[in-house]
Amino acid sequence: MKREIEIKVNGITQDLVVDPWWSLARALREGLGLTGTKISCESGDCGACTVLIDGKAVKSCLYPVMKAKNKDIITIEGLHDEQGQLHPLQEAFIQYFAVQCGYCTPGMIMVAKALLDENPKPTEEQVKEYLTGNLCRCTGYTKIIEAVLAVANKTQESS
Amino acid sequence: MPELTFVGKSIIKIDALGKVTGKTKYASEEGLGVPGMLYGKVLSSPHAHAKILNIDTSKASRVKGVRAILTGKDAPEHRSGILIDDRHVLCHERARFIGDTVAAVAAGSIEAAEEAVELIKVEYEVLPAIFDPEEAMKPDCPVILHPDLQNYNRPAYGYLGFDLPGPNAHTHHKVRKGNVEKGFQEADVIIENRFQNDRIIHCQLEPFNSVCYPESDGSLTLWTSARLMISLNNLVRDFNIPRSKLRVRTSYLGGMYGLKGRTERFAILMALKTGRPVKMVYTREECFIDGYNRLPKIIYIKDGVKRDGTIVAREIKVIVNSGGYTDYAPLTIRNGAFHASQYRLPNYKWDAYGVYTNEPSCGPLRGFGNAEVLWATEQQMDIAAEKLGIDPCEFRLRNTVDEGEIDVRGQRVHCIGAKECLNKVAKCIEWGKPSIQSSKKHIKVGKGIALGNKYSLGDTASSAMVKVNLDGSIEVYHGGDDCGQGLNTVMAQIAAEEFQVPMDKIKIIFGDSARVPYDYGTASSRSTLYIGNAVLLACKRAKRMTFELAAKKLNTAPENIDIRGGKLFVISDPQKTLDLSELALGKSPEATGLVKWATCLEEGAGIFGSASFWGRTDPEDPETGQGERLSMSVAYGAQAAEVAVDIETGLVKILRMCSVFDNGKSMNPKMCEAQIEGGAALGIGSALYEGFIFNDKGKLLNPNLHDYKICSAINVPSGDNMKTGMVEYPHREGPYGAKGVGEAAMTPTAPAIANAIYNATGARVFHMPMTPERILQAIRQSKNSHAPTRK
Numbered sequence: 015m016k017r018e019i020e021i022k023v024n025g026i027t028q029d030l031v032v033d034p035w036w037s038l039a040r041a042l043r044e045g046l047g048l049t050g051t052k053i054s055c056e057s058g059d060c061g062a063c064t065v066l067i068d069g070k071a072v073k074s075c076l077y078p079v080m081k082a083k084n085k086d087i088i089t090i091e092g093l094h095d096e097q098g099q100l101h102p103l104q105e106a107f108i109q110y111f112a113v114q115c116g117y118c119t120p121g122m123i124m125v126a127k128a129l130l131d132e133n134p135k136p137t138e139e140q141v142k143e144y145l146t147g148n149l150c151r152c153t154g155y156t157k158i159i160e161a162v163l164a165v166a167n168k169t170q171e172s173s
Numbered sequence: 174m175p176e177l178t179f180v181g182k183s184i185i186k187i188d189a190l191g192k193v194t195g196k197t198k199y200a201s202e203e204g205l206g207v208p209g210m211l212y213g214k215v216l217s218s219p220h221a222h223a224k225i226l227n228i229d230t231s232k233a234s235r236v237k238g239v240r241a242i243l244t245g246k247d248a249p250e251h252r253s254g255i256l257i258d259d260r261h262v263l264c265h266e267r268a269r270f271i272g273d274t275v276a277a278v279a280a281g282s283i284e285a286a287e288e289a290v291e292l293i294k295v296e297y298e299v300l301p302a303i304f305d306p307e308e309a310m311k312p313d314c315p316v317i318l319h320p321d322l323q324n325y326n327r328p329a330y331g332y333l334g335f336d337l338p339g340p341n342a343h344t345h346h347k348v349r350k351g352n353v354e355k356g357f358q359e360a361d362v363i364i365e366n367r368f369q370n371d372r373i374i375h376c377q378l379e380p381f382n383s384v385c386y387p388e389s390d391g392s393l394t395l396w397t398s399a400r401l402m403i404s405l406n407n408l409v410r411d412f413n414i415p416r417s418k419l420r421v422r423t424s425y426l427g428g429m430y431g432l433k434g435r436t437e438r439f440a441i442l443m444a445l446k447t448g449r450p451v452k453m454v455y456t457r458e459e460c461f462i463d464g465y466n467r468l469p470k471i472i473y474i475k476d477g478v479k480r481d482g483t484i485v486a487r488e489i490k491v492i493v494n495s496g497g498y499t500d501y502a503p504l505t506i507r508n509g510a511f512h513a514s515q516y517r518l519p520n521y522k523w524d525a526y527g528v529y530t531n532e533p534s535c536g537p538l539r540g541f542g543n544a545e546v547l548w549a550t551e552q553q554m555d556i557a558a559e560k561l562g563i564d565p566c567e568f569r570l571r572n573t574v575d576e577g578e579i580d581v582r583g584q585r586v587h588c589i590g591a592k593e594c595l596n597k598v599a600k601c602i603e604w605g606k607p608s609i610q611s612s613k614k615h616i617k618v619g620k621g622i623a624l625g626n627k628y629s630l631g632d633t634a635s636s637a638m639v640k641v642n643l644d645g646s647i648e649v650y651h652g653g654d655d656c657g658q659g660l661n662t663v664m665a666q667i668a669a670e671e672f673q674v675p676m677d678k679i680k681i682i683f684g685d686s687a688r689v690p691y692d693y694g695t696a697s698s699r700s701t702l703y704i705g706n707a708v709l710l711a712c713k714r715a716k717r718m719t720f721e722l723a724a725k726k727l728n729t730a731p732e733n734i735d736i737r738g739g740k741l742f743v744i745s746d747p748q749k750t751l752d753l754s755e756l757a758l759g760k761s762p763e764a765t766g767l768v769k770w771a772t773c774l775e776e777g778a779g780i781f782g783s784a785s786f787w788g789r790t791d792p793e794d795p796e797t798g799q800g801e802r803l804s805m806s807v808a809y810g811a812q813a814a815e816v817a818v819d820i821e822t823g824l825v826k827i828l829r830m831c832s833v834f835d836n837g838k839s840m841n842p843k844m845c846e847a848q849i850e851g852g853a854a855l856g857i858g859s860a861l862y863e864g865f866i867f868n869d870k871g872k873l874l875n876p877n878l879h880d881y882k883i884c885s886a887i888n889v890p891s892g893d894n895m896k897t898g899m900v901e902y903p904h905r906e907g908p909y910g911a912k913g914v915g916e917a918a919m920t921p922t923a924p925a926i927a928n929a930i931y932n933a934t935g936a937r938v939f940h941m942p943m944t945p946e947r948i949l950q951a952i953r954q955s956k957n958s959h960a961p962t963r964k
Contacts, residue, residue: 049202050195052427054378055457059878062378090195104193108185111843114851115657116192117378117427123193142886149878151376151428152657154854155886156895157847 021082023048024092032079039063039074041082042089050090050120061148064121065089071128073147090120093127102165103127110161114152122148126162134169136162179669180909183843184676186662188425188655199427200398204384204452211240213436213443213453214286216276216293217463218268221302221531221871222316225266225295228276233292238281241446242289245275248442253411256333256503257343258326259319260534262411262438268297269318269497270533271872272462279443279451302531303341304871306494307471310528312339318497318529319343328410332795333503337526343495344503344527348510348798350581353477356486356520360477362560367473368549370941371864372466375538376883379427381455381464383437385444392418393441398426399434400654402694405686411438412445416686423684429656429695430855431538432465432501461876465536466865468505469494472549477520478557482571486520487513491546493527498534502527505535509542510798511628512550513581514807515591516572521581523798531871539855541697543627544920548941551623551924555931565928566599566622573624576902583799588912590835590900591809595624601831601896602813608933615821618828619933622813625920628804629702629913631790633693637707639668639715641780645739645754647672649711650682652692653704658915659844660700664708666840667908671712674739674753690783698913699788701840702806705908706786715782722780723751756780788906806904808917810834812853816929820952823945825861825930829894832921836914837904849897849918856922858884864942 017034020027023046030045037056042048042065052062056075063075066088093101103123106112113119122145129136129144136144141162142155150158191197204210230242248262264275276293280286303309303316317340319325327334333344357363383397393414397404405421412419419441426433440453455463470493477486491509495502506527513521540547558568570592578586599605599622608618638650649668655661665679672678682688692704720731723741727734733744741756743749793800815828832849839845862882866874875881889895903910923941931937936951 043202044206047206048195049198049205052199052378053201054380055878057457057877057879060378090193094194100193107193108189111183111186111189111847113186113189113192113657114659114847115378115426115428116188116197117199119192120195138892142891145886147885149376149378149883149885151378151430151855151883152851153847154850154852154884154895155889156850156891159886159891 019080019083021087022085023087024089034080036079037075038065038077038079038082041079042074048089048091052117052120054117061125062118062121064124064148066124066128069131071125090124093123101127102168103162106161106165110157110164112153112157112161118148118150122150122158129162130166130169135166138163177670178673179666179676180840181838183841184662184666186659186844187665187676187681188661197425199379199424200396201379201382201427201454203396204450207450209449211279211281211443211447211449211451212283212286213277213279213439213451214283214290215274215439216290218264218271218273218275220268220297220299221271222300223268223297224300225264225268225275226298227296229294232294233278233289236280236285236289236292238285239278239289240281240449241279241443242293243277243442243446247446249412251413252325254499255407255501256327256330257499258328260498262442270531272533273497274463277439277443279447302871304530304532304867306492306528306530309341309530310339310492310526314339314341317341318531330503332793333507335795341529342526343499343529344506346507346510346525346798347796348521348523348582349796350518351520353486353488353520353522357477359479359485361480362478362557363475364553364556364560365475366553366939367471368552368939369471370469370545370548372469373538373859373863374461374464374466375428375430375432376878377428377430377433380457380460381433381436382453383440384450384452385440386450387444387448392420393444394420394422395437395441396422397434397437399437400426400429400694401684401686402652402692403696404434404437408437408441412441421686423654426654426656429654432536435463457878458876461881462533462873465500466533467538468502468535468542468545470545472546474549474553476553476557478561480561482561482563482568484516484518484572487518488522491525493525494530494532495527496530496532496534499527500534500536502535505537505542508628509546510582511626511804512543512546514628515574515624515626515809517574517578518581532867533873539852539916540627540920541916544923547625547920548923548927551921552927552937555928566595566604569595569624582803583801584803585801588806588835588837588902588904589809590902591624591811593900594809594811594833594835597833597898597900598622598811598813598831602815602829604813608815611817616817616819617933618815618817619929620813620815621925621928621930621932622811623921623925623928624809624811625917626807626809627698627917627920629699629806630697631788631802631805633699633703634785634787635692635703635707636690636783636785637704637711638690638783639708639711639781641715641719641753643754645674645752646678646680647674648680648682649708650689651704651708652689652694653683653700654695655683656695658848659841660695660704662844663701663840664704667705667708668712671709671716673737678739698808698916699805701911701913702904702907703786703788705911707784709908710784710786711782713782714784715780718780718782719753719756723756726751726756806907806912808834808836808912808914810917810921812921812925814925814929816926816933818930818933818948820934823948825943825948827857827890827926829890831896832918833898833900834914834917835900835902837907837912838901838910839899840909840911842899845899845914846897848915850895852915852918853922854884854889856919857889857926859919859942860923860926861942
């Protein structure tokens with residue numbers, strides 16, 4: 015019982031054939047080949063599948079694909095700018111060694127983007143609180159937090 | 174040592190760009206959406222111990238899309254394992270824990286496979302089960318998991334099976350030094366305690382997964398999220414197939430921390446049966462239930478110490494509940510004895526027993542047996558120090574071994590920075606200065622310190638190949654695993670250093686058993702030392718060939734050639750240069766077309782080098798556990814923690830943590846820091862939050878990331894509250910003096926936190942994880958709930 019839906023991901027609207035019970039994460043990975051969105055726990059506990067839906071960080075493993083119609087979805091693949099330049103968060107994750115195995119990284123960057131869009135000048139404690147729903151088993155979070163704060167501080171300097 | 178350009182520098186990880194853009198393909202991406210792909214699902218036992226009387230697959234096989242249903246009868250006849258061959262690919266006749274794999278279904282969709290699994294009817298005869306390892310170990314235990322154990326094949330068992338106490342005991346490892354009874358008589362104070370730790374599991378964010386493709390020549394290609402060579406080594410034994418018939422492929426691994434795998438054998442089994450590609454992914458719950466968790470241990474320990482602050486005797490008995498099968502357990506049990514490498518222990522007795530029970534199977538987890546024993550011994554150190562009225566840090570320093578001493582196992586200590594690590598963390602945490610107490614009466618703040626170590630295994634080999642391409646770029650082939658620790662980056666740094674070419678000229682070829690030379694694989698913090706040496710030597714050989722060719726062209730001797738910035742030059746006449754690419758291309762770079770390639774073949778092209786590195790160790794004496802060389806290297810390190818304990822709720826907050834480890838040489842200091850920070854976080858999780866909870870039937874009650882808590886960002890100190898450092902005492906056999914540090918990083922964490930909790934509350938917790946319930950109970954039991962003041 016396949017269904018065809020129209021879905022807008024990373025600024026591109028396209029038709030997609032899905033099973034109606036699919037999660038958005040599965041549709042992104044299996045339907046659109048956007049495998050930067052990772053699946054890990056499928057229960058909303060780890061955040062590896064975090065994407066932005068209408069600007070808000072959402073765990074796409076729990077989000078029904080049929081609900082994604084008429085929504086503006088951004089995945090890790092859509093984070094660079096029009097010239098293909100990396101987002102400052104992507105740059106900072108590289109520079110601050112915030113990446114180890116990398117499986118949590120896309121979700122972590124997406125949730126950090128949601129945070130900085132909402133609160134461009136978070137404190138260290140606010141960053142930690144905001145990232146609580148995204149698990150990382152490699153880094154101990156230290157370098158991830160550093161990377162996010164570095165971007166926030168840079169934005170403050172330039173503004 | 175000459176000035177280094179790449180090694181020892183915090184060079185950006187070569188895999189970081191792919192990972193931050195979501196472009197890195199992991200094994201989990203392999204085979205997604207491929208037409209004709211089958212999807213696998215396993216049926217597991219709902220009983221902790223049961224005979225399988227009959228399996229009826231008739232209903233299940235009628236589900237649309239089902240292509241194969243496999244049971245024990247379809248799987249290989251023989252058992253296999255790592256040290257004891259005790260497990261079938263699918264259960265034969267008997268299931269030994271809840272989650273033991275009984276059948277497997279391959280279908281055209283995962284939904285069809287799941288539906289079919291539900292419809293398989295298994296008739297079981299439920300057998301009595303045993304979960305308590307001390308009961309299971311008794312000679313007259315009525316429940317026997319492996320009645321035929323005596324006849325099992327033991328491929329690499331060695332000195333691990335003498336004087337077994339009962340039919341469920343599979344391992345007994347002994348260490349003897351001096352005479353503990355005499356030691357205890359000399360002691361002024363005796364300290365005896367029982368410690369315990371629960372099962373924990375790796376929780377790699379990438380779930381276990383694999384895809385098996387049958388190839389046209391009858392061979393198989395297997396993609397796996399697990400390690401490359403270790404998977405190959407184990408799977409060819411599981412299936413009795415030649416290594417040339419199984420090509421294993423991996424990508425970057427989405428986390429490892431010890432061991433990953435399980436789905437591979439089912440994917441292979443189903444691919445062999447159906448002749449079709451099969452993708453097999455474990456759900457998070459399956460990763461918990463049928464993963465390889467850390468061995469739960471019961472540790473009885475008796476220490477004898479003298480007033481002068483020396484340890485005179487230590488006696489340890491460890492009982493390890495390895496679950497239904499052994500996997501790596503016998504080795505993990507044996508290696509727990511390496512905890513003792515760090516102190517002078519004139520009289521020492523160690524007996525470690527491995528016991529089968531009807532709990533899930535265990536495997537290696539960062540620390541490989543050492544971390545759990547150190548959790549006990551490093552608390553004993555604090556208990557002893559307090560009884561003697563000596564500062565715990567000072568007590569450790571007095572008893573820590575020095576370079577050149579013979580350790581308790583008979584090995585000569587080499588490359589030890591333990592004392593400097595202790596001194597540095599003590600300074601960092603302001604040891605000796607009492608913690609500033611909270612204004613809230615129910616919050617108690619305290620500090621703790623611990624020393625840890627992790628040996629790296631010997632008797633294994635790594636090899637590498639290095640190829641200089643026609644354009645002067647360089648390919649490095651190795652058989653290790655980059656699970657995020659940064660192995661590929663470090664290997665590229667070594668090649669860049671040797672050839673003095675920029676990092677972007679180096680390409681690492683990994684993750685394909687058909688292309689890379691033999692390696693034992695990434696394990697036991699061995700990669701930097703072993704694979705690093707193989708790569709270094711292969712580079713030197715390729716460089717020798719390069720210099721010989723260059724010498725001919727530049728009319729000089731090879732010894733008179735060197736390379737810098739990708740340019741070869743004559744040492745005695747540096748004006749005479751030759752670009753590496755010119756050399757690699759052959760003698761006439763001006764030539765075009767076919768002539769050009771012909772000259773390549775004639776001279777120049779085909780510059781390569783290959784090398785192996787073998788880390789020799791000696792077998793140990795089975796009666797005494799003694800040997801002159803039992804491990805390849807040992808990384809030592811200290812951690813100090815400051816914690817705030819809420820004595821009303823039992824909740825602990827880690828306020829700050831300092832960690833300093835000796836790694837011989839920091840090949841990439843930022844990546845070393847990252848390893849230490851990550852190790853500390855895993856250590857914090859194991860100390861405070863993580864533990865399997867079973868009901869009385871042996872069912873795991875928390876197989877998910879909601880009920881089994883690992884650290885999130887708020888549980889870990891950050892910024893200035895998370896300090897790390899390295900001390901560098903070069904290892905005589907390490908590349909550039911380096912040795913591995915990844916595993917050591919979590920070995921002192923849990924005892925440092927336990928000691929801090931004691932310092933804060935006066936309550937000692939003997940059972941890990943130190944949950945709020947256990948902390949509150951310990952506080953109630955401690956007569957004095959006030960923090961002891963440090964002298």
